[in-house]
Amino acid sequence: KADQVLTGEEIQDLDKDYVMHSWSKQGNKALAIEKADGIYFWDYQGKRYTDMSSLLVCTNLGHNNKEIINAIHEQVDKMAFMAPAYATEPKAKLAKMLVDIAGDNYSRVFFTNGGAEANENAIKMARMVTGKSKILSRYRSYHGASLGAANASGDPRRFAAESPAASGFIKFFDPYIYHEKIKFADEEEATNYYLHQLEEQIIYEGPNAIAAILLESITGANGVIIPPEGYLQGVRKLCDKYGILMICDEVMAGFGRTGKMFAFQHWGIEPDLITFAKGVTCGYVQLGGVIVSDKVSKYFEDNVLQCGLTYSGHTLACAAGVASVNYYFEHQILDHVNEVGQYLGEFLEGMKEKHPCVGDVRYIGLFSALELVKDKATREPLVPYGTPNNIMSTIMGKLKEKGFSTFGRENNINICPPLIITKEQLLETLPILDEVLTWVDQTYLF
Ligand code: PLP
CATH class of the missing domain: 3.40.640.10 (Type I PLP-dependent aspartate aminotransferase-like (Major domain))
Incomplete structure (x- = not known):
């Protein structure tokens, strides 16, 4: 019934059976999201995710902006x-x-x-x-x-x-x-x-x-x-x-x-x-x-x-x-982006130095990506272009498991948080990326 309140599980089941999802084979269970605020959103189990991609790089001013x-x-x-x-x-x-x-x-x-x-x-x-x-x-x-x-x-x-x-x-x-x-x-x-x-x-x-x-x-x-x-x-x-x-x-x-x-x-x-x-x-x-x-x-x-x-x-x-x-x-968002973007840039440079899997980092303001490689010297991509594989989706899944939500294409991880993110929120969230990159080094590079 239209006025029935559904549980997270019921929403997932309905979605799985009736909704067509973009760019994917159908019939997978999608995570059901209950609410969103600022740079965060929550699932029906109350788990919090930090939106490190502004969804599809669109929620620039965060969620629930009054x-x-x-x-x-x-x-x-x-x-x-x-x-x-x-x-x-x-x-x-x-x-x-x-x-x-x-x-x-x-x-x-x-x-x-x-x-x-x-x-x-x-x-x-x-x-x-x-x-x-x-x-x-x-x-x-x-x-x-x-x-x-x-x-x-x-x-x-x-x-x-x-x-x-x-x-x-x-x-x-x-x-x-x-x-x-x-x-x-x-x-x-x-x-x-x-x-x-x-x-x-x-x-x-x-x-x-x-x-x-x-x-x-x-x-x-x-x-x-x-x-x-x-x-x-x-x-x-x-x-x-x-x-x-x-x-x-x-x-x-x-x-x-x-x-x-x-x-x-x-x-x-x-x-x-x-x-x-x-x-x-x-x-x-x-x-x-x-x-x-x-x-x-x-x-x-x-x-x-x-x-x-x-x-x-x-x-x-x-x-x-x-x-x-x-x-x-x-709210002087441009000044804020230029200021906070510096910390993001410094962090990404640190990731490139530290992790063998990070070949290149590119950033401007709060628009950034890390390019993953198999071999830093040859710049061989972690996954070859246009080839179906589950390596990048596994990496994105690992990040999400730890409450870090983002996306990427090919061998890139995009980091594009809402422009209202504070320096403190950024520094609190980015260590998750560091942790997962260590896991990538250990799992996919040999
Ligand atoms: N152009 C660029 C640069 C994009 O990134 C996108 C979507 O991600 C589009 C166009 C398409 O926009 P929409 O999905 O709103 O049609």
């Missing part, structure tokens, strides 16, 4: 939803706030329900504005699960959407220096190498056929790959040179995660389109969107924007967005 919750309550009492054709206070306010955050040369926002739809619509806009069709994106990327976004994604989650593929999606290599066979003298040399490769590819693909280069400003799910100095500026220049639009996917890296509101702002560039989701509402209500530059916006003053969604600019979601964005500023 300011966001109150804004949702106030809005739902007034008007839960109004159709996209109408103007509403939360939608109008949030659009202006986002345009202001993006920089001087942005004009408007198209709202979606999440990150995949944001990229899907950015791709459509780029094709409409340029009249060209090819989209260049990178192998180590994830842009969402819908057809276009999945075909733009590089990681193996794209394969099911690639058969048959949507057309016009071309991949290039990431500046993944740690795994490059060439040993660069410095970042500048690496940047020049990758930009040269990209320019060659643009020429071979035909600049007159390429609508956009779509890239995560900092690769997230595929191992927090931070571009070398000059790389994003170089991509921007190539886009300008060849009449290609630049789309920065800020779905994961945006909203304070890296110590700036948007990650591309570390390099002083201005993409033509910015896609966002996750941290805009911290997941309290689902929301995403595309922030467009003056140039793109101008095009759609004379041409019809062929994009639309029943829930574009959902009233309740935008109210949650206004409260979240306010919170980032009123």
